[in-house]
Amino acid sequence: MDPATARSIVAHVGRLVAEHYVFAEVGADLARLLAGRAADGRYDRADEAPALAALVTEDLQSANGDRHLRLLYSADDVPADTDEAQLARFARDAIANGSGIARVERLPGNVALLCVRPLLYPPQIAGDAMVAALRLVADADTLIIDLRECRGGAPDMVMLVCTYLLGDEPVHVEDFVTRDGDVRQYWTLPYVPGPRFGPDKPLYVLTGPATFSGGESLSYALQQLGRATIVGERTGGGAHPREGFRVHPNLEATIPVARGVSHLSGDNWEGTGVRPDVPAPAADSREVALQLALSSRPPAAP
The missing domain is CATH 3.90.226.10 (2-enoyl-CoA Hydratase; Chain A, domain 1)
Known part of the structure; x- marks a missing residue:
């Protein structure tokens, strides 16, 4: 993977996080963080998709530790409809x-x-x-x-x-x-x-x-x-349910789009x-x- 491709993928992830992340202000901050680190050359050394996924995931989770917020590598092609593909993966996994x-x-x-x-x-x-x-x-x-x-x-x-x-x-x-x-x-x-x-x-x-x-x-x-x-x-x-987005044939951005809340406590278990x-x-x-x-x-x- 060349540096230009890596930067393009990171920019795509940044746009998705800014648009979809459950906390809008955090999403916007993370998009700026990714853009700044891309400009500094942080991702240029990621010559393979798994290495890029690891670096971007580290940066995404640096804001609030949200473990559902990730860039995931897949050895198989990531389909355009990642939710349907996840259901198919669940079905195969359940059989096993x-x-x-x-x-x-x-x-x-x-x-x-x-x-x-x-x-x-x-x-x-x-x-x-x-x-x-x-x-x-x-x-x-x-x-x-x-x-x-x-x-x-x-x-x-x-x-x-x-x-x-x-x-x-x-x-x-x-x-x-x-x-x-x-x-x-x-x-x-x-x-x-x-x-x-x-x-x-x-x-x-x-x-x-x-x-x-x-x-x-x-x-x-x-x-x-x-x-x-x-x-x-x-x-x-x-505690944040997520959606998946294809950003590369072998990379999927998983982005929390909501938060689970108890109507009894008004709270949840995110982070704690x-x-x-x-x-x-x-x-x-x-x-x-x-x-x-x-x-x-x-x-x-x-």
């Missing part, structure tokens, strides 16, 4: 990863464990698998959801999972707010097939540093609603992560949650 259902297990004391990794895939891809898993755990006395390695996912899948963990009446879970102030509300569903775990039985969610984006959305929502006890370590801190209610090393959190579940059980009748 059991639709995100890594484990369903019944632990001592009628405690169910549901482990979700690496993603909460969109319902149109993995909804049947998630429904099957949630039906399997519906009759447990306590449920532990392991999100320690859940690094993202779809808001609609978060709503599907929440629906099985709450009551019959739809519940307002979270909002997505754009840079222009437009709000999209997310609610639980009025109907799902099969029995629900429901709103009353003990629920624990395991988190760690690898829990990110959609995994954090589920954790944060259940915590804000007072529905779950979060056990483990603070999560990664990514979801703070656990019961801090514990992530590696030990399953055992900690199990002991909490067993110790909270009512004594057996004489």
